[in-house]
Amino acid sequence: MSLTPGSTIGIIGGGQLGRMLAMAAARLGYRIVVLEPQPDCPAAQVANRQIVAAYDDPAALAELAGTSAVVTYEFENVPVAAAETLAATVPVYPPARALEIAQDRVTEKNFLNGIGIPTAEFCPVDNDDQLTEALKTFNGSGVLKTRRMGYDGKGQRVLRDMQTAGFAGTCEAMGNVPLILESLVAFEREISVIAARGLDGSIAVFDPAENIHREGILRSSTLPAVIRPETAAAAKDAASKILSALGCVGVIGVEFFVLADGALLANELAPRVHNSGHWTEAACVVSQFEQHIRAVAGLPLGSPARHFDCVMENLIGDDMLKVPALLAEPDLMLHLYGKAESRPGRKMGHFIRLVRPR
Ligand code: AMP
Numbered sequence: 562m563s564l565t566p567g568s569t570i571g572i573i574g575g576g577q578l579g580r581m582l583a584m585a586a587a588r589l590g591y592r593i594v595v596l597e598p599q600p601d602c603p604a605a606q607v608a609n610r611q612i613v614a615a616y617d618d619p620a621a622l623a624e625l626a627g628t629s630a631v632v633t634y635e636f637e638n639v640p641v642a643a644a645e646t647l648a649a650t651v652p653v654y655p656p657a658r659a660l661e662i663a664q665d666r667v668t669e670k671n672f673l674n675g676i677g678i679p680t681a682e683f684c685p686v687d688n689d690d691q692l693t694e695a696l697k698t699f700n701g702s703g704v705l706k707t708r709r710m711g712y713d714g715k716g717q718r719v720l721r722d723m724q725t726a727g728f729a730g731t732c733e734a735m736g737n738v739p740l741i742l743e744s745l746v747a748f749e750r751e752i753s754v755i756a757a758r759g760l761d762g763s764i765a766v767f768d769p770a771e772n773i774h775r776e777g778i779l780r781s782s783t784l785p786a787v788i789r790p791e792t793a794a795a796a797k798d799a800a801s802k803i804l805s806a807l808g809c810v811g812v813i814g815v816e817f818f819v820l821a822d823g824a825l826l827a828n829e830l831a832p833r834v835h836n837s838g839h840w841t842e843a844a845c846v847v848s849q850f851e852q853h854i855r856a857v858a859g860l861p862l863g864s865p866a867r868h869f870d871c872v873m874e875n876l877i878g879d880d881m882l883k884v885p886a887l888l889a890e891p892d893l894m895l896h897l898y899g900k901a902e903s904r905p906g907r908k909m910g911h912f913i914r915l916v917r918p919r
Contacts, residue, residue, distance in 0.1 A: 563760075563859035564630050566590025569609070570857065571629030571651070573616055573643070575602030577898040577908065578834050579635035581842075583608045585850035591858065596625050603898045604635070617643045626651040633811060633857045637663045637831055638710055654810040654857040659832035662807070666708050666741045666829075673827050676806045678799050680827050681818070682744040689728045695742040696720065696728070702745040705731070707738050717777060719745065746826060748818035752786045755838035756800035757812045757852040760859040764804055765852065766797045767845065767865045770837050770873075772816070778906065782837045782873045784844060792823045803830060812853040814838055836908075840873040841865075843894040843913035870916040878905040887912050 564570070570586050572579045575597025583593040583604050593608040598615050605611035610628075614621030617640045625632060631652045634644070637660060644657035662672045670680045684695035686705070696703060707716035718735065720742075732740060751774065756766040771786035772779055786793065800815045807813075814835025816828040838849035847855070847863025855862055876883065881903050887893055897910035 564591065567592065568630040568858075569594055569628055570854065571596065571625045571632035572604060572608070572635055573597075573625075573632065573639050574635035575599060575604040575611065576635060577603050577900075577910075578836075579604030580607055580898060581839075581848075581850045581896070582633070582635060582834060582853060585848065586854045586858075589851070589854055589858070589860070591854065594625065594628050596621055603900060606899045616640055619646070622646050631857050633853070634660075635833055637833055652857075655813070655832040656808060656810075659807045659809055659813075663830050663832050664709055666706060666711075666743075667739075669830055670741075672806075673803070673830065676802055678802065678827050679825070681746050684742045686732070686740040686742050689730070689732050692728050692731055692740070692742060699742065699744045703742045704745055705735065705740055705742050707735060708741050709738070715777070721745065746818045746820075748826075749821050750787070750819045751816065751828075752788060752792075752796060752819055753782070753814055753816045753835065753837040754796045754800040755812060755814050755835055755841065755849050756797070756804055757849075757856050757862055757865075758804040758809050759856050759862045760810050761861075762805075763862055764801050765862040765865040766800055767838065767841055767849065768867045769793050769796045769817075770840060772837050776906075778875070778877065778908075779836045780875055780877075782840050784840055784867060784869075784871050788819055789823045792819060792825060795825055799825065799827060807832070811856045812838070812849050836875065836911075837873075839896070839911050840871050840913050841867075842896065843915060844869040844871045869918055871913050872916065873911055873913045875908055876910040876912065877908055878903055881909050884910075890914065 569592040573596045575595045580603040594610045595604045595608045596612045612621050641661050647653050686692045705718045751772045752769040754769050758764050769786045770782035773781045812834050814831040818826045834849045841848040844867050892915040894913045
């Protein structure tokens with residue numbers, strides 16, 4: 562059954578993704594309540610109401626469940642227990658299981674491999690001895706990451722062509738938390754696919770974007786990605802398979818490494834709207850944000866057809882100085898997140914430059 566206009570959708574997390582979800586929901590006639598401890602957060606600035614509390618605050622969760630017809634979230638580190646508590650009284654999409662899988666890089670890779678989607682080779686690592694052993698199997702190179710809570714390149718370290726001895730203190734320097742060593746993938750390019758599954762099980766997949774990261778942070782997404790048609794089709798198939806295997810309702814983002822022969826390795830799975838899908842705002846009739854709201858509200862999904870070639874670039878820290886010049890460009894959509902303070906590495910907004918009609 563679909564939500565009638567005027568119904569309230571709850572969003573856990575108050576960042577820019579929540580803001581853009583709230584804006585899309587408003588266009589479809591829905592009201593939004595945001596649960597976020599930070600007052601006056603980007604999402605709350607455009608929502609009907611904010612519950613200012615921790616994501617796992619029992620009273621706040623009860624209030625969110627009591628006021629929302631459905632609850633969703635804008636980041637994958639929502640406590641699983643909070644999603645499960647909510648799910649006892651209100652539908653929560655995507656399901657808590659999607660959070661559980663995406664929150665731990667080892668669980669995530671086991672899930673992906675289990676449904677036939679290859680990833681980089683990996684080894685769970687809990688101490689320096691295990692790290693040394695794991696490095697031996699990857700010829701002395703690898704990417705060491707925290708299993709949980711890493712984002713935007715935080716919590717990871719590239720270990721390149723190093724001797725396998727001499728890692729004393731590495732695990733401590735990473736915070737003494739469970740780690741994963743991944744083989745260092747010599748990828749040719751990075752792509753991502755944004756895909757949605759509706760309440761009725763229908764699936765819509767957007768075109769793959771080609772992504773450039775610097776210091777672990779997404780800088781730009783370009784459409785179309787320069788990949789073979791078979792690679793694009795395989796990436797879209799993999800995203801559909803993940804949605805079905807998770808029984809997911811809503812949007813997911815899947816990042817892939819593309820190897821020289823066109824083969825794909827899945828890197829990361831986010832059960833939420835994704836930075837590399839912002840281009841859909843300007844190049845598609847229905848954006849990833851509207852698609853997600855449609856899915857969780859039980860509405861039919863929109864067409865994922867792309868009507869323009871385009872480039873999306875993030876505005877990070879001082880990039881905000883470019884805004885006046887960007888505004889002077891024709892065929893450019895600017896989106897700022899309402900963050901009062903700009904800091905190095907902080908995503909302040911993005912723009913989408915349309916290149917030409919398809
Ligand atoms: P992640 O946090 O896993 O999305 O990693 C951030 C970025 O680091 C990726 O987009 C890649 O550019 C790079 N990276 C991550 N894992 C690997 C890997 N196993 N091999 C090579 N590069 C990687």
